[in-house]
Amino acid sequence: MSVHSQIKRLTLRDLQGLCEKQEPIVSLTAYDATQARLMDAAGVDLVLVGDSLGMVVLGYETTVPVTMDDMIYHSRAVARGLRRALLMVDMPFMSYTSVDQALGNAARLMQEGGAQMVKLEGDAQQVAVVAALAHQGVPVCAHLGLRPQSVHKLGGYRVQGREATAARRMVEDAMALQDAGADLLLLECVPSALAAEIRTLARIPVIGIGAGPQCDGQILVVQDLLGMTDHAPRFTKNFLAGQPDIQAALAAYVQAVKSGAFPAPEHSFLA
Ligand SMILES: Nc1nc(=O)c2c([nH]1)NC[C@@H]1CN(c3ccc(C(=O)N[C@@H](CCC(=O)O)C(=O)O)cc3)CN21
Numbered sequence: 001m002s003v004h005s006q007i008k009r010l011t012l013r014d015l016q017g018l019c020e021k022q023e024p025i026v027s028l029t030a031y032d033a034t035q036a037r038l039m040d041a042a043g044v045d046l047v048l049v050g051d052s053l054g055m056v057v058l059g060y061e062t063t064v065p066v067t068m069d070d071m072i073y074h075s076r077a078v079a080r081g082l083r084r085a086l087l088m089v090d091m092p093f094m095s096y097t098s099v100d101q102a103l104g105n106a107a108r109l110m111q112e113g114g115a116q117m118v119k120l121e122g123d124a125q126q127v128a129v130v131a132a133l134a135h136q137g138v139p140v141c142a143h144l145g146l147r148p149q150s151v152h153k154l155g156g157y158r159v160q161g162r163e164a165t166a167a168r169r170m171v172e173d174a175m176a177l178q179d180a181g182a183d184l185l186l187l188e189c190v191p192s193a194l195a196a197e198i199r200t201l202a203r204i205p206v207i208g209i210g211a212g213p214q215c216d217g218q219i220l221v222v223q224d225l226l227g228m229t230d231h232a233p234r235f236t237k238n239f240l241a242g243q244p245d246i247q248a249a250l251a252a253y254v255q256a257v258k259s260g261a262f263p264a265p266e267h268s269f270l271a
C-alpha cells in the first residue's frame, strides 16, 4: 500500500457521524483541481461541483444553460484534486425530468465525473426520481428552498418559505424526499426558524446556505468566500479579507463553521 492512500476518503456515514456528534459539516463548491486540493487540505468535509459554475465560471446569467457535459468536465477536474473530502455533483437543469433520464445522468456523474453523491433541486414532484436513485445505490442530496434552476418561474432569487403555507409545504416536501431515500437535505435562502424546524424533524443531515446557524452544516460558493463576485448574496462572507492568502481564508472558513461563528445573524434571514 502506498503512503498516498493513508488519508481516508470521507463517506456518507462519516457525514452522518459528524451530524450525530453535533460537529458542523463544512462544505464549499469547487470547479477545478486547484480549488479542490486547497479546500481538501483545509479540512472541508464535503465538496460540491455546483451548477453555479454556469454563473461563476462560464459567465451565464443563470444556471439554466449548464449541461451534463459541463458538469462532468468540472467534476473530473475536482475529483483529481481531492483526497479526503466527499464529492457531490449537481444534476443540471432538465437532467432529471423522468426516472430513466435521472438514472442515466446520475450514472454518468458517478462513472465519468467521479461523483460520490448527486444533488438535485426538488420538491414532492421529485419523490419518484429520488426513490429510484436510492434504490440503485446512488446517494442523493435534495436541494429545497431557493432552487436557482427555477429562477425564470420564481422571477428572481428570493428567500423562500416566508409565508405560512409555503413554509408548511417545504416541511412536507423535505419529509417526503427524506422518506423517498434522500441522504442529505440542502436548504437555500430560507428563514432560520424554518431551517431549524426542518432540521429538528429530519433524521438526515441538513446543510444550509442562507438558512441560518441551526443546520448540521454550511455551504458557500467559493468565489463568494474569496470576495471575487460582483454582487454576492447577503448570506455570504468574504473570508479572504484580513487573511494573507487563499489557504488562510479557507482555514478561517472551516474554523468559523466548526466553531459556530458563521453564519452570524447578518448572514441569515430572520423571517
Ligand atoms: N456567486 C454565487 N453565489 C451563490 O450563492 C449562488 C450563485 N452564485 N449562483 C447560483 C445560486 C443563485 N443564488 C443566489 C443569488 C442571489 C441571491 C440574492 O440576491 N438574494 C437576496 C435575497 C433577497 C430576499 O430578501 O428575498 C439577498 O439579498 O441575498 C440569492 C441566491 C445562490 N447561488
Ligand SMILES: CC(C)C(=O)C(=O)O
Residues within 6 Å of the ligand: 029, 048, 049, 050, 051, 052, 053, 090, 143, 186, 188, 209, 219, 220, 221
Ligand atoms: C449554492 C449551492 C448549494 C449550489 O447548488 C451550487 O453551487 O450550484
Ligand SMILES: [Mg+2]
Residues within 6 Å of the ligand: 050, 051, 052, 090
Ligand atoms: Mg446548484
